[in-house]
Amino acid sequence: QVQLQESGPGLVKPSETLSLTCSVSGDSISSHYWSWIRQPPGKGLEWIGHIFYDGSTNYNPSLKSRVTLSVDTSKNQFSLKLSSVTAADTAVYYCGGNMWGSPFDVWGQGTVITVSS
Amino acid sequence: EIVMTQSPATLSVSPGERATLSCRASESLSSNLAWYQQKPGQAPGLLIYGASTRATGIPARFSGSESGTEFTLTISSLQSEDFAVYHCQQYHKWPYTFGQGTKLEIK
Numbered sequence A: 001q002v003q004l005q006e007s008g009p010g011l012v013k014p015s016e017t018l019s020l021t022c023s024v025s026g027d028s029i030s031s032h033y034w035s036w037i038r039q040p041p042g043k044g045l046e047w048i049g050h051i052f053y054d055g056s057t058n059y060n061p062s063l064k065s066r067v068t069l070s071v072d073t074s075k076n077q078f079s080l081k082l083s084s085v086t087a088a089d090t091a092v093y094y095c096g097g098n099m100w101g102s103p104f105d106v107w108g109q110g111t112v113i114t115v116s117s
Numbered sequence B: 001e002i003v004m005t006q007s008p009a010t011l012s013v014s015p016g017e018r019a020t021l022s023c024r025a026s027e028s029l030s031s032n033l034a035w036y037q038q039k040p041g042q043a044p045g046l047l048i049y050g051a052s053t054r055a056t057g058i059p060a061r062f063s064g065s066e067s068g069t070e071f072t073l074t075i076s077s078l079q080s081e082d083f084a085v086y087h088c089q090q091y092h093k094w095p096y097t098f099g100q101g102t103k104l105e106i107k
Helices: none
Strands: A003-007 A018-025 A033-039 A046-051 A057-059 A067-072 A077-082 A091-098 A104-107 A111-115 B004-007 B010-013 B019-025 B033-038 B045-049 B062-067 B070-075 B085-090 B102-106
Touching: A003 A091, A003 A104, A018 A033, A018 A091, A018 A111, A046 A067, A046 A077, A057 A067, A077 A091, A104 B045, B004 B085, B010 B019, B019 B033, B019 B085, B019 B102, B033 B062, B033 B070, B045 B062, B070 B085
Parallel strands: B010 B102
Antiparallel strands: A003 A018, A018 A077, A033 A046, A033 A091, A046 A057, A067 A077, A091 A104, A091 A111, B004 B019, B019 B070, B033 B045, B033 B085, B062 B070, B085 B102
């Protein structure tokens, strides 16, 4: 059974870069497409983008200019960098996985990110 | 991008009764529609995929249907553990998009 665990700073200052890592256990990192999804307080879910084990990516156009996804197959981890953050980026950030043409069947527990000085 | 619109935003139903939640897509999804359940402080969990197929371990009281670009999640007899927020999501095209969610609360 695949399990995901996010790790990150919790608090980020405005204009800085948010960095999060998701660790994959229980299966090979080549088994799924790996996504980041966020949920601002009291709002719906927003897909940020995904990466495959070979490094290929797709990003949400709404965030594409500020997002970089990467994968480290040796550590079974993938990561998110979101630059120039503002208060609007305050959210619970989830990592998730899906197989090609399928919905998200695995989710991390989520990590709360607050953007504040 | 494909816009997903859920209604109502909040639904109040008594335990044991039926709940019907709606989700509309701005274009055809070829059945690539999923429903998730999210409880407070937890990540969403997959309920339904392919518009009408229950995920592993999901009770039969949960069912999904589609008519064109309109999708419905029905919970036939509400149990206490079913009161939560429900999200629909399309995985037909990138960017994947979600509805704003329906909060199912106890009446």
